[in-house]
Amino acid sequence: MSQSNVFVLMIVIPLILSQPVRGKDCVCELQNSDSAFPESKLANVEITASQCSGNITSEKMTEIDILVLGLKRRIKHLEENVSMLEKEDNSNLYAAVSLRIIELELAEIQDLLDKLNRTTSNYQQLSVETAVELLNIKDIMVDLEKFDHSQVMMKQRENQRIKRDLEHCKDELNATSPPPTLSAGHCGLGHMVNVSGPKTYSLTVYGTSYSFGAWGRDANPAPEDEKKYWLVVLSSSNVFGHFVRQYSSLSTLLLGIGPTDSYISSSNPTTNTIQGPNMVMYGNALYYNCYNTLSVCRFNMTTRTVSNVALPNDAGFNNKFPFGHLGASYSHTDMDFATDESGVYVIYASTGNFGNVIITKVETSTPPVLGQTWYTSLHRKTVTNTFMVCGVLYATRYIDKDIEEIFYSFDTRTNKECYDLSIYIKKMQTNIKFLNYDPRDHLLYVYSDAYIVTHEIIFQ
Template identity: 45%
Template sequence: MMKLSAIVPLWALLSLTQQAAPREKCSCDLSLEEKAFPHDKLQTVEGNATECKTHVTPEKALELESLLLGLEKRLTQLHNDMTILENEDDGELYGVLSLFIIENEMVEIRQLMNKLNRTTLEYQVLTADTVQQLEDLKTEMTKLEKFDTMEVMKGRKVNRHLKIALQTCKSGVNVTAVPTQEPYGTCERGPLRNVTGPVVNTQGEFSGNYPYGAWGRDPKPEVGKDRWYWVVPLTSSQYANYVRFYSSLSALIIGVSNPESRMHNSGGGPDDEDGEWLEEEDGEELLQWRGPGNIQISPSNPASNTIQGPNNVLYGGALYYNCYNQDAVCRFNLTTKTVTNVKLPKGTRYNSKSNFCHLENCFLFTDLDLITDESGVWVVYTTTQALGNLVLSKVEETEPPSLGKTWTTSVYKQSVSNTFMACGVLYATRYINTNMEEVFYSFDTTTGMENFKVGIFINKVSPNIYSLNYSPVDQMLYVYSDAKMVSYKALFG
């Protein structure tokens, strides 16, 4: 009975299984309304953009500018040689040598013009091609943006605009940002806006015998010497061993070097045979010596303490200059007649290995440029580590002198013709032509900001500026240019 009862449920289960309807199969269709993203087109756009960046570079514009400057100098030289040729005319014949020189110059000018025409044509074609490529890239990118159905790119653009607006808002709230370091100098006058002049243009007493040199005023004069002017004429493009003083600007212009040093008459003057004793009006024994105001640094030239190069300055009763044959700054104390120095960093270029230059010429032994402003003395140079770019260091008034904070700029030293400081800002000039120099660059030591588009022009009286320095006493720029002492007014604010 028990076995029979177990068999019956099994039979019933088998019967129910056989009667159940088979399960239906489930399937679904997936249809993509979106088109597949064209990755190949995106790669093409990226390739075209990279190729465009390769073909259009800042160096191409610099090449064209260099050719134009070169042509301008050649034409000026040709005009000068033609003037010489006209002066050699004897009525029928001309100087054969001058004709030969002019013929060669005209050939070179023709070659330069042909190269300039070819380069200009190439740039016109390049510009047209670049404009077309940019239009094509813009069109392709517009098409590709249509695949962004989730509006990811649109959202990123909105976020970018919001970030800019937020940053602008923050800048408006925090107008007076705290500087990261104590600013040098006094900049209440504002930034340099213009340079006018020349105010003074004189050869003084030397009548063009010393084409290289420097001159100016002491920004921190000793008592009783606030109106003095100093001149360092170089006996060649390289050396000088004395500094000459004048009691006023008029004394310098007419060539009377008499700083009026007072002393008791003991039978001789201050080491100068050309001077004379002038008796005081009251007849007292105390007399006044009037004579050439030379103060000698070294008895021979050159010597270890000789001045090397034209870029030297006077500050606080001491002359700062490039020590002869050394990568160091020398300081000659006018009172004690002693020389101390400070070595510049390892790798500093000196001995005319990294001069100030322009397109076709470099100024010998201008590796180091000593300059002054409201805060003191600075030195401009370059090193191998800086890859030839301008390096600026503060020269501290310690004994011996020492180097303070140092900055490395991104302007190449040999693309610069001179430098000067004003209110803690370094300014660099470049040669435009024989009549014009441009202040094209500035570096703010407080913020570290650089500006390559200063765009201030200086009218020159001679082609070459060998030394250039700013005096905060009268806000003047003092220039020594081809034996001429020239000054300009610096305008701020």
């Protein structure tokens, strides 16, 4: 055995004897025959793993999705411009201008295609290189495992397997259970720090005909209804709707296959008609603002019956305190409905609170009952939308056609307000007409100028 692999430990052990022996010590020599631990190999593995993490990030992996969505938008614009050129009958007066616009659109599409090709090629190369690095890391770690004489790694893997099995059992147990009722601010999700996406972005089967509407999932579904999605379009003057359309899954919604329609009334607008785009589904019932009243309506999807409860007499309705931006307003949005982990809320304003936002819990009984109420200092006409997460109200405002900002929060547990959140949502269309949070998947469901969109909330 070479000298470098021999570890010599000299131990001096004083002997305690019945008779003292002067000047005598016992010397033991211990030799470690094992190979020295290759610290340099482990250090190289750590460096390689760090480099892989730096090369592959969630931001980079979403770049392709963003480019594809941008390409879809450009192609759509090109189709519209070509269609406009075909319809022109002006003795070629504007043909040159139209052709120039189309030429610019084609140039931008080509630029996006070039970027997409470069990005795809780079990621393919990155994927190959990373796969090689991971195989090398795996081989080195297998080699290093022989130094694990106490079998720590084996026991750690076994613990990880048991944890995975436990989480799988929990998921199966909770698969058909309603979301737990939690006190405000106690969801265990942490602070909201970002919004990613869009994760889903698609036109409905109605095309661009109806720019106001709402969609999503039941936040507290009945057993076997967990995968259903609902959709409401305001088919009369972008203000009123009289039926709810349901789909068995997101795929059938996107493809427009096999819908089931539940009619609240026979026509628009009339008693019990849905008024405004702000509504939610909870416990197999749709909550919305009833036609021409300051009432919260509850439509039971099974019995097809409507019950209601009135807001205070000074509450705004019929465009008294609507959402808006830049001097414009979103028609008949005086009442906004929201769901979170603990139930349903209605968000509105009143003259008694100087047009500022009021939050009221809606008890989901039949008929519904107004519960606890919170008053804020946020003026409602400065807001484009609101939603609730874990008992915290969030408000958005219009920045430009591409960006919406979540700028405000109100915690119903502490009554604490914050005006400087600065969390940005990347929009694919200009106006967000409906926005709600689903506590089951932590997604924001958006209806934006006839498009249905989802964004994922990132918690700290």
